Amino acid sequence: MSREGMASKDPDLRPGPEVVPEGAFYFPVENFIAPVELGFLLLPRFTLLAFSAAVDPLRIANQLSQKPLYRWTVLSENGQAVRSSSGMDVSVHGGLDALPKDLRLLVCSGNQGLGAAADATVAQIRKHARFGGKVGGICTGAATLARAGLLLDRNFTMHWENQPAFLESYPDLIPSQKRFEIDGDLWTCGGGAAATEMMLSIIQRDYGRDFAIVVSDMCLNYGELAPGAGQRSSLARALSTRNAKLVQVVQAMYHNIEEPVSFHDLSQITGMSRRQMERHFKQFLGESPMAAYRNIRLDRARALVVETEMTVAEIATACGFNSIGVFARHYKERFGSSPSAHQKSKQKD
Numbered sequence: 192m193s194r195e196g197m198a199s200k201d202p203d204l205r206p207g208p209e210v211v212p213e214g215a216f217y218f219p220v221e222n223f224i225a226p227v228e229l230g231f232l233l234l235p236r237f238t239l240l241a242f243s244a245a246v247d248p249l250r251i252a253n254q255l256s257q258k259p260l261y262r263w264t265v266l267s268e269n270g271q272a273v274r275s276s277s278g279m280d281v282s283v284h285g286g287l288d289a290l291p292k293d294l295r296l297l298v299c300s301g302n303q304g305l306g307a308a309a310d311a312t313v314a315q316i317r318k319h320a321r322f323g324g325k326v327g328g329i330c331t332g333a334a335t336l337a338r339a340g341l342l343l344d345r346n347f348t349m350h351w352e353n354q355p356a357f358l359e360s361y362p363d364l365i366p367s368q369k370r371f372e373i374d375g376d377l378w379t380c381g382g383g384a385a386a387t388e389m390m391l392s393i394i395q396r397d398y399g400r401d402f403a404i405v406v407s408d409m410c411l412n413y414g415e416l417a418p419g420a421g422q423r424s425s426l427a428r429a430l431s432t433r434n435a436k437l438v439q440v441v442q443a444m445y446h447n448i449e450e451p452v453s454f455h456d457l458s459q460i461t462g463m464s465r466r467q468m469e470r471h472f473k474q475f476l477g478e479s480p481m482a483a484y485r486n487i488r489l490d491r492a493r494a495l496v497v498e499t500e501m502t503v504a505e506i507a508t509a510c511g512f513n514s515i516g517v518f519a520r521h522y523k524e525r526f527g528s529s530p531s532a533h534q535k536s537k538q539k540d
Contacts, residue, residue, distance in 0.1 A: 226262035234307035241382035304331025330382030
């Protein structure tokens with residue numbers, strides 16, 4: 192049995208240390224096999240925000256589980272510290288001279304994405320991919336992958352600001368307008384918050400939606416700034432109460448979004464009466480079970496607005512709303528804009 196990126200046995204590359212900091216919050220993970228190994232290649236004038244936004248969800252996942260679920264090695268072209276676009280120097284673990292083929296290499300660059308990597312670096316990345324290495328790009332990292340000839344017939348993206356210049360050089364390679372793309376073994380994102388969202392998607396793939404939701408809450412991540420939304424999801428708040436029955440109810444809500452279950456069914460699942468349920472939700476979550484369930488479905492709807500091309504009607508149905516009007520009204524109350532307005536805003540990005 193194997194998991195992608197199990198710890199490399201290549202003695203030439205010095206892997207980064209296991210980072211498993213202690214925290215006040217704990218979420219057990221049972222299906223851990225071995226650390227997923229990632230390599231971050233920092234190119235000159237890389238975007239510090241995008242790099243840190245990709246790394247910190249991994250650190251939080253380790254912290255929450257108290258296991259080294261993810262392990263990362265930070266690299267540069269020559270093994271020396273790299274200056275970011277903000278003028279800060281970031282030290283690295285090593286250079287590109289000894290890349291094990293099972294290390295996923297994520298290229299991090301900034302505004303000068305097309306010319307950020309030296310020709311020798313592009314050749315090394317091409318060789319890495321030819322011998323089975325997996326690759327990805329953060330912010331404008333996809334531009335270096337294009338130079339290496341690795342994007343033909345693939346779905347990929349990069350920061351919208353740099354797409355016009357990229358298309359001038361590569362008119363046959365059309366970047367996606369999505370915030371991130373996962374096309375098989377190819378991971379790319381537009382940087383910033385999109386780097387966090389991409390990693391959360393990977394964490395969900397590896398360890399399930401519940402765990403990814405809690406990591407997202409620790410990141411205070413909602414895909415956009417939403418002042419009207421609470422800082423933590425219902426699941427994270429329920430978990431922090433250590434109330435097993437309350438956690439069971441909230442998890443049942445997350446698992447039954449398209450076809451919401453009745454409060455009678457929730458009572459049957461947990462053995463709590465509706466009156467007990469109302470009291471627990473008010474005491475620990477500060478809202479009624481009905482409001483909590485509706486907000487869980489609305490949060491899923493917001494993710495579908497951001498990440499898919501589904502229509503408002505399709506999203507309403509997928510999130511358990513029988514009326515588009517009711518769905519749109521509650522959505523606007525929670526997020527400040529209607530779902531259709533958010534879709535139009537996304538199309539402009």
